[in-house]
Amino acid sequence: MVANILEMRSITKTFPGVKALQDVNLSVARGEIHAICGENGAGKSTLMKVLSGVYPHGTYEGEILFEGEPVSFRDIRDSEKSGIVIIHQELALSPYLSIAENIFLGNEIQRGGFIDWNKTNLEAAKLLARVGLSDNPTTKITDIGVGKQQLVEIAKALSKEVKLLILDEPTAALNDEDSAHLLDLIKHLQKQGITSIIISHKLNEIKAIADKVTIIRDGRAIETLDMNSDEISENRIIKGMVGRDLEHRYPDRTPKIGEEIFRVEDWTVHHPTEHDRVVIHGANLTARAGEVVGIAGLMGAGRTELAMSIFGRSYGSGISGRVFVRGKEVKVRTVSDAIDAGIAYATEDRKRYGLNLIEDIKRNISAAALGKLSKGGWVDDNKEYLVASDYRKSMNIKAPSVASVTGQLSGGNQQKVVLSKWMFSDPDVLILDEPTRGIDVGAKYEIYTIINRLAAEGKAVIVISSELPELLGISDRIYALSEGHITGEMSIEDATPEALMQYMTKEKEK
Amino acid sequence: MSVLKESLGFLASRMRQIGIFIALIVIVVLFQILTDGRLLTAGNVSNIIVQNSYILILAIGMVMVIIAGHIDLSVGSVAAFVGAMSGIMIQDWGAPWWVAIIASLVIGALVGAWQGFWIAFVGIPAFIVTLAGMLIFRGLTQIVLGNQRITPFPNEYRQLGGGYVFPQLFPASSSPAEWITVGLGILALIMLIASQVKGRMSRVKHGLESEPLSWFVAKLAFTGVLVIGLTYLLGIAPGSRGTPIVLIVLGALVVIYTAVMNRSVFGRHVYARGGNLHAAQLSGIKTQKVDFYLFVNMGVLAALAGLVFTGRLNSAGPGAGNLFELDAIAAAFIGGAAVTGGIGTVTGAITGGLIMGVLNNGMSLMGVSTDYQQFIKGMVLLLAVAFDVFNKRRSGGRRAAPKNKTVLDRTTGVATVESGKPDAMKADTKAGPAGD
Numbered sequence: 001m002v003a004n005i006l007e008m009r010s011i012t013k014t015f016p017g018v019k020a021l022q023d024v025n026l027s028v029a030r031g032e033i034h035a036i037c038g039e040n041g042a043g044k045s046t047l048m049k050v051l052s053g054v055y056p057h058g059t060y061e062g063e064i065l066f067e068g069e070p071v072s073f074r075d076i077r078d079s080e081k082s083g084i085v086i087i088h089q090e091l092a093l094s095p096y097l098s099i100a101e102n103i104f105l106g107n108e109i110q111r112g113g114f115i116d117w118n119k120t121n122l123e124a125a126k127l128l129a130r131v132g133l134s135d136n137p138t139t140k141i142t143d144i145g146v147g148k149q150q151l152v153e154i155a156k157a158l159s160k161e162v163k164l165l166i167l168d169e170p171t172a173a174l175n176d177e178d179s180a181h182l183l184d185l186i187k188h189l190q191k192q193g194i195t196s197i198i199i200s201h202k203l204n205e206i207k208a209i210a211d212k213v214t215i216i217r218d219g220r221a222i223e224t225l226d227m228n229s230d231e232i233s234e235n236r237i238i239k240g241m242v243g244r245d246l247e248h249r250y251p252d253r254t255p256k257i258g259e260e261i262f263r264v265e266d267w268t269v270h271h272p273t274e275h276d277r278v279v280i281h282g283a284n285l286t287a288r289a290g291e292v293v294g295i296a297g298l299m300g301a302g303r304t305e306l307a308m309s310i311f312g313r314s315y316g317s318g319i320s321g322r323v324f325v326r327g328k329e330v331k332v333r334t335v336s337d338a339i340d341a342g343i344a345y346a347t348e349d350r351k352r353y354g355l356n357l358i359e360d361i362k363r364n365i366s367a368a369a370l371g372k373l374s375k376g377g378w379v380d381d382n383k384e385y386l387v388a389s390d391y392r393k394s395m396n397i398k399a400p401s402v403a404s405v406t407g408q409l410s411g412g413n414q415q416k417v418v419l420s421k422w423m424f425s426d427p428d429v430l431i432l433d434e435p436t437r438g439i440d441v442g443a444k445y446e447i448y449t450i451i452n453r454l455a456a457e458g459k460a461v462i463v464i465s466s467e468l469p470e471l472l473g474i475s476d477r478i479y480a481l482s483e484g485h486i487t488g489e490m491s492i493e494d495a496t497p498e499a500l501m502q503y504m505t506k507e508k509e510k
Numbered sequence: 511m512s513v514l515k516e517s518l519g520f521l522a523s524r525m526r527q528i529g530i531f532i533a534l535i536v537i538v539v540l541f542q543i544l545t546d547g548r549l550l551t552a553g554n555v556s557n558i559i560v561q562n563s564y565i566l567i568l569a570i571g572m573v574m575v576i577i578a579g580h581i582d583l584s585v586g587s588v589a590a591f592v593g594a595m596s597g598i599m600i601q602d603w604g605a606p607w608w609v610a611i612i613a614s615l616v617i618g619a620l621v622g623a624w625q626g627f628w629i630a631f632v633g634i635p636a637f638i639v640t641l642a643g644m645l646i647f648r649g650l651t652q653i654v655l656g657n658q659r660i661t662p663f664p665n666e667y668r669q670l671g672g673g674y675v676f677p678q679l680f681p682a683s684s685s686p687a688e689w690i691t692v693g694l695g696i697l698a699l700i701m702l703i704a705s706q707v708k709g710r711m712s713r714v715k716h717g718l719e720s721e722p723l724s725w726f727v728a729k730l731a732f733t734g735v736l737v738i739g740l741t742y743l744l745g746i747a748p749g750s751r752g753t754p755i756v757l758i759v760l761g762a763l764v765v766i767y768t769a770v771m772n773r774s775v776f777g778r779h780v781y782a783r784g785g786n787l788h789a790a791q792l793s794g795i796k797t798q799k800v801d802f803y804l805f806v807n808m809g810v811l812a813a814l815a816g817l818v819f820t821g822r823l824n825s826a827g828p829g830a831g832n833l834f835e836l837d838a839i840a841a842a843f844i845g846g847a848a849v850t851g852g853i854g855t856v857t858g859a860i861t862g863g864l865i866m867g868v869l870n871n872g873m874s875l876m877g878v879s880t881d882y883q884q885f886i887k888g889m890v891l892l893l894a895v896a897f898d899v900f901n902k903r904r905s906g907g908r909r910a911a912p913k914n915k916t917v918l919d920r921t922t923g924v925a926t927v928e929s930g931k932p933d934a935m936k937a938d939t940k941a942g943p944a945g946d
Contacts, residue, residue, distance in 0.1 A: 336794035353789055359852070368794055386716060
């Protein structure tokens with residue numbers, strides 16, 4: 001038996017005009033948890049696609065040894081047969097099929113050409129038990145939470161007799177409890193002899209479970225750190241990723257807070273289809289000019305629902321309550337009402353709700369305020385180009401021109417386009433929902449700088465985030481949300497992660 | 511993301527537009543050779559224009575509907591219904607021809623408003639609404655006509671479909687050249703050059719020009735040659751009959767709708783709606799209104815097509831306009847529109863329609879029977895779209911991914927946001943098959 005389950009030797013992968021990977025070496029020892037870190041676009045995903053056969057043998061240079069044998073995968077099925085299973089960031093589950101059907105999708109347990117349902121469900125239940133789930137295998141995927149869906153993906157991998165499990169950003173959308181559970185499970189699988197490669201932005205998690213970390217930067221493997229033998233700090237990893245010391249993860253800022261410009265009173269929202277279910281219970285919140293207000297809450301606390309319902313009733317039904325902008329009550333029945341009232345909302349899911357990915361940068365930037373660029377219903381193309389070019393420069397959007405299609409930009413640059421769009425609509429209040437999700441460390445810093453700039457311009461910025469350090473790093477004041485109630489409000493001086501977590505998990509006495 | 515990859519993508523998007531023009535030219539040259547020069551004669555060219563004019567008119571509206579992510583299967587029936595109504599107005603009610611034409615366009619708008627109401631405000635998918643409309647308006651056509659055809663139509667009415675601009679002033683037989691056509695050709699040429707040069711100068715002034723001068727000149731020269739060639743064939747070549755009135759109508763529609771789609775707020779909203787519905791809604795775009803007016807517009811254009819067709823045949827029959835919708839849809843897709851919405855151009859759809867038209871005409875001239883014609887047209891449609899798909903795959907298939915609704919997106923969580931989407935999504939479930 002060879003010590004290293006996987007050896008990737010001088011892998012080079014070229015796309016027309018771009019070297020995505022250059023001479024990358026990666027050794028993964030049997031039974032270890034190996035983390036791969038790097039900024040977005042560094043080449044992590046490309047490397048995993050080479051490994052799993054998404055890019056078939058022959059489209060890259062270099063050599064892959066799996067269990068000591070050279071392998072040449074033609075496609076994913078090929079690599080799965082050898083025991084390499086990749087779980088992508090976007091889960092590949094079919095929402096209206098059951099857990100069991102999903103686990104054995106493409107791999108059905110058959111008898112004489114027909115599916116053996118009893119065996120399917122029985123085997124599925126066994127696999128679910130291995131990942132710590134006790135749900136009925138006939139439950140539909142839509143009916144279980146995101147955390148459990150992730151576990152189903154792992155159960156599916158186990159059904160394929162996985163030897164090497166690759167997880168791409170597995171905890172990106174999970175709350176702390178689900179994340180912890182998932183990380184435990186990976187540890188547990190490790191004891192059963194399953195090797196894992198985990199791609200993650202969350203350095204604390206890497207620190208918690210990884211044995212080794214390989215850092216990739218600009219298509220090259222920079223270094224591999226041994227997490228067990230050396231005392232490796234998070235900053236040490238960040239330094240490797242960005243190639244420089246990131247002393248301050250949050251830019252300095254001296255807040256200049258003015259008068260209150262945004263107030264929401266007694267805001268109650270019901271579920272869009274189950275009309276008697278209350279999602280937001282009489283929320284009150286305020287924001288002042290030049291203030292950055294954080295909203296903390298666990299998954300399902302109603303953060304996005306609160307923001308979207310305020311933003312032109314984009315969510316919910318039976319909405320009651322009052323919204324004031326600059327002291328005047330405003331009606332926000334539609335999104336365009338909200339925009340006219342000076343409210344902007346940048347969604348947590350920019351690809352699905354924020355951008356037209358097949359359209360170019362300039363048309364995305366102008367989308368929310370086309371009226372400012374048009375006269376009598378006709379758009380001034382040249383003006384649009386100039387406006388967009390200004391934003392490209394001031395926001396440091398990395399693209400050859402504003403005529404570049406947004407679908408081809410990295411996450412950080414896409415987010416800058418979204419922010420540009422809302423800045424151009426010139427709001428008084430910006431609600432930013434998870435503004436740094438899926439964005440690498442360097443770009444995060446830029447986004448924080450932009451948030452500070454917006455505040456300095458006298459706008460009120462409301463930031464919703466799952467990452468407490470982020471909220472603590474940039475906010476002046478933080479609200480905690482739990483089960484649709486605002487359970488607490490703290491100024492930044494008093495706020496600690498522990499105190500916030502207490503509010504976030506507080507159950508409102510009914 | 512490298513500069514090179516970006517610019518390659520830019521070129522690829524442009525290649526699609528150039529590619530379809532080249533395809534049209536190749537087809538024209540091919541048939542010119544195969545028919546021993548009978549394709550590009552004065553008489554035949556004006557035939558191609560008149561024969562295909564109503565499909566091209568429909569294709570303009572259809573490509574807009576497709577860009578928005580919808581489809582309209584009813585346009586053939588609507589065209590027939592409007593043609594029939596115009597006949598009834600003229601023959602049974604004694605309405606003057608111009609009243610009948612205006613009223614017909616209004617009927618088209620009302621039909622569009624009817625379908626737009628169900629699609630935009632009730633939220634039934636356009637496929638279902640217009641499939642129903644296809645049956646409803648075919649039925650209404652037969653009801654109002656009592657299964658009799660109406661004929662003849664007044665001379666003025668028929669000009670729209672088969673007339674020429676003032677032929678009586680300069681009868682082709684007595685004059686070597688048809689001066690009005692030549693004048694129109696020169697006017698079109700001047701306007702083309704003036705508008706292009708003006709646009710470019712304004713872009714250069716702002717330092718925004720991304721197009722190389724050589725490319726600009728080549729493009730202009732190419733369109734200029736086209737205009738001159740057409741002018742020659744319609745006005746100067748032996749046997750020329752002058753400018754068909756419907757060509758002027760069509761030309762005006764192309765210019766207007768190209769501008770609408772490229773430069774108007776409405777056009778932008780159509781692209782935004784088709785590219786990403788949710789992003790458009792969360793940008794404050796009133797997508798229901800956009801959908802509604804798109805179908806009103808389609809109704810008016812279908813009415814116009816019906817008038818042209820009825821005028822050309824000098825008859826309104828119960829079976830008129832059969833399968834027009836499929837030709838219009840094919841034109842839009844051959845012209846580069848995307849099935850998923852957000853992509854497409856008016857000029858592309860027109861070029862696609864002309865490709866179909868030249869194929870039809872050329873094969874007819876060669877004496878190819880209609881069964882083979884159908885077969886070949888079907889293959890052309892399939893290959894044109896296959897070429898597109900292949901192209902897209904080669905230039906990086908990344909952009910297709912976010913549209914895939916079956917992939918669960920962890921970042922939103924299915925339970926909350928799926929059900930929380932604004933009306934359009936709820937509509938999808940409402941419109942499910944009646945059987946369940």
